[in-house]
Amino acid sequence: MTSNAIVVEDLHKRFGDVEALAGIDLEVAEGTVFGLLGPNGAGKTTAVRVLATVLQPDGGRAEVLGYDVVRQPEAVRRRIGLAGQYAAVDPNLTGRENLRMVGLLAQLVRSRILPRAAELLERFDLTSAADRPLRTYSGGMRRRLDIAASLMQRPPVLFLDEPTTGLDITSRNELWEMIRELVNEGTTVLLTTQYLEEADRLAGRIAVVDEGRVIANDTPEALKSQLGSTVVEMDVRGNGRAHDAVRVLSVRLSDRVEQEGERIRITSERGADVLIEALRILDDQGMAPDALTVREPSLDDVFLALTGHHAEDKQEDKQPELATSKGGAA
Amino acid sequence: MSSTAVSVPATDDRDRRIPFGAARDIYAITQRNLIAYRRVPQLLVFSTIQPVIFVLMFRYVFGGAITLRGLPYPYVDFLMPGIFTQTVVFGAIATAIGLSTDVKSGLMERFHSLPMARSAVLAGRTMADLIRNVFVVVLMMVVGFLVGWRIHTNVFGLISGALLVMLFAYAMSWVFATVGLAVGDPETAQAAAFPVLAPLVFASSAFVQVESMPAWLQVFARNQPVSVTVSAVRALVNGGPTAIYVEHSLAWCIGILVVFAPIAVRLYRRAV
Numbered sequence: 181m182t183s184n185a186i187v188v189e190d191l192h193k194r195f196g197d198v199e200a201l202a203g204i205d206l207e208v209a210e211g212t213v214f215g216l217l218g219p220n221g222a223g224k225t226t227a228v229r230v231l232a233t234v235l236q237p238d239g240g241r242a243e244v245l246g247y248d249v250v251r252q253p254e255a256v257r258r259r260i261g262l263a264g265q266y267a268a269v270d271p272n273l274t275g276r277e278n279l280r281m282v283g284l285l286a287q288l289v290r291s292r293i294l295p296r297a298a299e300l301l302e303r304f305d306l307t308s309a310a311d312r313p314l315r316t317y318s319g320g321m322r323r324r325l326d327i328a329a330s331l332m333q334r335p336p337v338l339f340l341d342e343p344t345t346g347l348d349i350t351s352r353n354e355l356w357e358m359i360r361e362l363v364n365e366g367t368t369v370l371l372t373t374q375y376l377e378e379a380d381r382l383a384g385r386i387a388v389v390d391e392g393r394v395i396a397n398d399t400p401e402a403l404k405s406q407l408g409s410t411v412v413e414m415d416v417r418g419n420g421r422a423h424d425a426v427r428v429l430s431v432r433l434s435d436r437v438e439q440e441g442e443r444i445r446i447t448s449e450r451g452a453d454v455l456i457e458a459l460r461i462l463d464d465q466g467m468a469p470d471a472l473t474v475r476e477p478s479l480d481d482v483f484l485a486l487t488g489h490h491a492e493d494k495q496e497d498k499q500p501e502l503a504t505s506k507g508g509a510a
Numbered sequence: 511m512s513s514t515a516v517s518v519p520a521t522d523d524r525d526r527r528i529p530f531g532a533a534r535d536i537y538a539i540t541q542r543n544l545i546a547y548r549r550v551p552q553l554l555v556f557s558t559i560q561p562v563i564f565v566l567m568f569r570y571v572f573g574g575a576i577t578l579r580g581l582p583y584p585y586v587d588f589l590m591p592g593i594f595t596q597t598v599v600f601g602a603i604a605t606a607i608g609l610s611t612d613v614k615s616g617l618m619e620r621f622h623s624l625p626m627a628r629s630a631v632l633a634g635r636t637m638a639d640l641i642r643n644v645f646v647v648v649l650m651m652v653v654g655f656l657v658g659w660r661i662h663t664n665v666f667g668l669i670s671g672a673l674l675v676m677l678f679a680y681a682m683s684w685v686f687a688t689v690g691l692a693v694g695d696p697e698t699a700q701a702a703a704f705p706v707l708a709p710l711v712f713a714s715s716a717f718v719q720v721e722s723m724p725a726w727l728q729v730f731a732r733n734q735p736v737s738v739t740v741s742a743v744r745a746l747v748n749g750g751p752t753a754i755y756v757e758h759s760l761a762w763c764i765g766i767l768v769v770f771a772p773i774a775v776r777l778y779r780r781a782v
């Protein structure tokens with residue numbers, strides 16, 4: 181049994197009319213990556229801010245490495261790193277000056293600050309830009325510097341709020357690699373993301389958050405097994421043709437077939453084979469799709485499976501026209 | 511469900527205290543703000559050009575039309591204490607702009623997550639603005655001397671006057687720290703500041719004698735903090751009874767600090 185680096189119980193936070201956290205429970209094992217996955221406004225940033233002692237919760241309890249975030253914020257702050265959703269750096273300082281400032285404020289011994297800064301600049305490939313003001317950095321460089329700053333005090337617990345938003349693919353892959361390295365060194369990472377793929381690649385466990393609640397908390401494998409590995413979407417336009425197509429497909433396919441207006445969605449474990457079979461079935465009926473997409477499951481698909489509504493939908497339209505014909509919808 | 515984190519909270523190396531840690535935090539923030547003033551010279555140029563223009567305008571354009579009653583010295587000697595004071599009053603807007611920019615940029619979020627002294631962000635910001643004010647006021651003194659300003663008392667009077675201006679500047683910085691944190695946006699802070707500052711600076715004894723104003727305005731113009739401070743500085747450098755004005759001005763400065771510093775600290779705790 182491993183111990184928990186982060187424990188959250190029934191956490192509440194309200195902003196006026198908005199209930200940003202409506203009772204969140206989480207446990208994050210030491211030395212693992214935990215993914216908070218959710219759409220815009222789900223409450224991910226609010227949860228991270230409460231855990232990082234930036235915001236006071238209205239109710240519930242949260243502990244980081246055994247320290248209560250409300251009653252022992254100082255002890256928590258000495259053990260965490262936070263890279264917020266928007267790069268929190270001073271545009272007028274150089275990269276090195278930013279890291280030096282954070283090192284001072286993190287109460288590092290003075291003689292260790294500049295060596296640590298140089299090491300992080302090197303690690304994040306910013307050495308050549310180290311002595312330029314941040315105003316001259318690209319968005320991705322700022323983001324990297326922000327994450328470097330959060331590592332100044334070698335925090336055993338690291339919070340990354342949408343760390344790869346705005347990064348190009350190369351930087352993103354490098355960051356993923358770095359997160360894995362940190363975890364190998366024993367760091368516990370809690371990261372938020374809107375991308376199932378990112379959570380899947382990095383996290384040992386994922387909590388799906390929606391409207392301030394955890395609606396699923398499982399391993400990526402378990403979450404995805406509800407979803408299948410391939411999603412085929414076909415648009416079949418014209419009066420009632422989509423409905424006819426769904427009827428045939430759901431009789432002859434063993435996979436989950438759903439209809440949403442003129443769009444048909446097939447979720448399958450069988451990879452691209454399902455596409456060939458589906459097209460053959462339609463062809464037998466003299467039908468052909470007007471548009472076709474094959475992709476991996478996205479956050480939106482997780483949502484649809486878990487809640488029956490799309491990630492972007494708000495309360496107003498919680499019953500979209502959705503006809504599940506077969507298969508293991510949650 | 512067992513749900514306590516198992517790691518035993520023990521004080522370890524991470525909880526060691528750096529001696530004078532709070533002072534070091536304030537130093538780090540002050541330095542960072544001063545670097546910004548050095549690296550974005552527009553900020554400094556902007557806050558020095560306006561008072562220089564005022565000196566030239568009032569000295570050479572309006573000065574001739576302004577008649578002073580019963581004063582034994584020329585208009586420029588009346589003007590300069592007003593210039594010093596109005597410079598630091600308008601300059602205080604920079605405190606609001608700086609803090610609201612930090613709120614907007616997300617830096618506050620980082621500061622709140624660091625084990626730093628809670629007071630450091632506000633103390634460091636107001637300290638940096640105080641240092642900037644020293645620089646700007648010294649510069650204005652040089653400009654003053656160049657256009658014929660003379661001191662009628664002595665060096666001691668000049669230094670006391672400068673210190674009083676600095677104290678007033680520091681108090682105003684806390685007013686604008688509050689404004690900046692309350693609005694959380696630099697443009698709004700700037701827009702909100704001017705309508706408040708303009709009457710304080712212009713309906714004052716900074717540029718003209720209060721006696722020249724309509725009676726209803728005189729009550730305000732005579733007692734408000736800018737006028738009182740200008741009068742105190744004038745007395746310190748030009749001679750005349752000083753005690754009453756200096757006491758009055760000190761009372762304003764302390765009153766402003768006592769009211770606004772706690773509000774600013776409260777707002778800072780909530781600013782993310």
Ligand SMILES: Nc1ncnc2c1ncn2[C@@H]1O[C@H](COP(=O)(O)OP(=O)(O)OP(=O)(O)O)[C@@H](O)[C@H]1O
Pocket residue numbers: 195196198199200218219220221222223224225226227265374
């Ligand atoms: N400081 C605040 N004042 C008022 N409302 C807030 C504040 N912060 C967050 N909210 C609201 O709380 C809800 C949750 O916001 P939060 O930023 O935690 O979501 P998120 O999951 O991080 O979303 P995103 O993916 O867009 O970053 C939203 O409805 C948001 O409008």
Ligand SMILES: [Mg+2]
Pocket residue numbers: 224225226265341
């Ligand atoms: Mg967010």
